[in-house]
Amino acid sequence: MAFELPDLPYAFDALEPNIDARTMEIHHDKHHAGYTSKLNGAVAGTDLEGKSIEALLADNSDNGAIRNNGGGYYNHNLFWTVMSPDGGGEPTGELADAINEACGSFDEFKTAFSNAAATRFGSGWAWLCVQAGGKVEVCSSANQDNPLMPGIGCGGTPILGLDVWEHAYYLNYQNRRPDYINAFFNVINWDEVARRYAAGK
Numbered sequence: 001m002a003f004e005l006p007d008l009p010y011a012f013d014a015l016e017p018n019i020d021a022r023t024m025e026i027h028h029d030k031h032h033a034g035y036t037s038k039l040n041g042a043v044a045g046t047d048l049e050g051k052s053i054e055a056l057l058a059d060n061s062d063n064g065a066i067r068n069n070g071g072g073y074y075n076h077n078l079f080w081t082v083m084s085p086d087g088g089g090e091p092t093g094e095l096a097d098a099i100n101e102a103c104g105s106f107d108e109f110k111t112a113f114s115n116a117a118a119t120r121f122g123s124g125w126a127w128l129c130v131q132a133g134g135k136v137e138v139c140s141s142a143n144q145d146n147p148l149m150p151g152i153g154c155g156g157t158p159i160l161g162l163d164v165w166e167h168a169y170y171l172n173y174q175n176r177r178p179d180y181i182n183a184f185f186n187v188i189n190w191d192e193v194a195r196r197y198a199a200g201k
């Protein structure tokens with residue numbers, strides 16, 4: 001069964017003014033669609049066909065087509081769901097407790113996550129991950145890598161991800177990546193991040 005491009009869970013313009021409709025349309029319909037079809041092309045007719053995306057990412061770091069397109073497929077699947085037109089604010093409950101435990105406070109988490117996103121040279125992602133037992137960690141990775149892949153410097157299950165490829169922000173923000181990072185915090189869907197935390201801890 002081939003991997004399918006998921007629909008966005010909201011309209012292209014739903015995240016404006018934080019993320020503009022044209023960027024969302026190109027990002028989903030061209031970039032994410034491209035990763036999806038290239039991933040399907042890379043597994044078709046091989047013994048990788050039928051494996052879950054998580055299993056593919058955990059096991060194929062030396063296969064560039066799987067690593068880049070499988071990472072792109074998985075990362076964008078997560079990305080759309082951790083944003084919402086009703087997002088923003090701060091997490092609550094056990095997720096807030098885990099963030100405070102790891103970072104000291106929500107403000108210190110925001111600084112750490114923003115720094116991870118801003119200092120990732122070139123293209124990549126900033127992450128909040130959960131490890132078995134419930135501890136969370138902020139990190140970043142290059143290109144379409146993610147914490148499910150071995151040896152990228154952080155591990156666990158990603159529960160929040162921010163795409164810092166230029167294709168994610170350049171139309172509206174040009175070279176002002178820090179402004180895009182700030183705007184992302186206005187749309188974070190903390191309910192979904194908390195759901196992923198509970199499932200991944």
Ligand SMILES: [Fe+2]
Nearest residue numbers: 031163165168
């Ligand atoms: Fe992207």
